[in-house]
Amino acid sequence: MELVKENFQLQLDKILEDIKRAGIRPTLLLHSCCGPCSSYVISYLAQYFNITVFFYNPNIFPEAEYQLRLSEQKRLIEELKKEDVSVDLTAAAYDHDEFLSFVKGFESEKEGAGRCSLCFELRLRKTYDMALREGFDYFCSTLSVSPHKNALVLNKIGRSVNESMWLVSDFKKRDGYKKSIELSKKYELYRQEYCGCEFAMNTHQHFASLFFIKRSYNLGSSK
Numbered sequence: 001m002e003l004v005k006e007n008f009q010l011q012l013d014k015i016l017e018d019i020k021r022a023g024i025r026p027t028l029l030l031h032s033c034c035g036p037c038s039s040y041v042i043s044y045l046a047q048y049f050n051i052t053v054f055f056y057n058p059n060i061f062p063e064a065e066y067q068l069r070l071s072e073q074k075r076l077i078e079e080l081k082k083e084d085v086s087v088d089l090t091a092a093a094y095d096h097d098e099f100l101s102f103v104k105g106f107e108s109e110k111e112g113a114g115r116c117s118l119c120f121e122l123r124l125r126k127t128y129d130m131a132l133r134e135g136f137d138y139f140c141s142t143l144s145v146s147p148h149k150n151a152l153v154l155n156k157i158g159r160s161v162n163e164s165m166w167l168v169s170d171f172k173k174r175d176g177y178k179k180s181i182e183l184s185k186k187y188e189l190y191r192q193e194y195c196g197c198e199f200a201m202n203t204h205q206h207f208a209s210l211f212f213i214k215r216s217y218n219l220g221s222s223k
């Protein structure tokens, strides 16, 4: 994949200026990886869009971790609604086998390489499918807020799925990541210690996370 350096924040600025000038409020289906990353992105984009957050993350393992991240996402949305933020939530059923099939053959790659590009593609394609089906104006993802996620790769995939509906982004710019940490503290959100899949999880983090889940939510072991 050949990647050309671009300033996606400036491109997003231009789109947001155009929206403001036109006096319109488009609909946006925003794929969210977790509550903490979405906290900043929602607070930033809600001035311009009617947002529906789409929690679709079959990459997360184990299921107890998935349910914890989803419950924190739900809690955040409820908190934001109390502050009159225009945002709704829809969540997909957990299907980790779908992720495993999609990344088959790439399991041993290091984080940030080919397995992650496929993981992005799976989640962005599914988000686009729903955006198209439900008549959204744009689709996007919170993923670029993380310093560990390559905005060039994400935007290349988003454009390849549907360039006219993809909202370009690099949310880590302008202190986006730092602001997401501040908002996570404000809403007391659980912040995970690993990206999501079992291949990126080291043993210490795995057991620390499972301990936290069981202690905080009294969940049984994953199925």
Ligand code: SF4
Pocket: 059, 060, 111, 112, 115, 116, 117, 119, 120, 195, 196, 197, 198, 199, 200
């Ligand atoms: S490390 Fe993260 S982005 Fe990469 S495949 Fe695993 S869950 Fe997906």
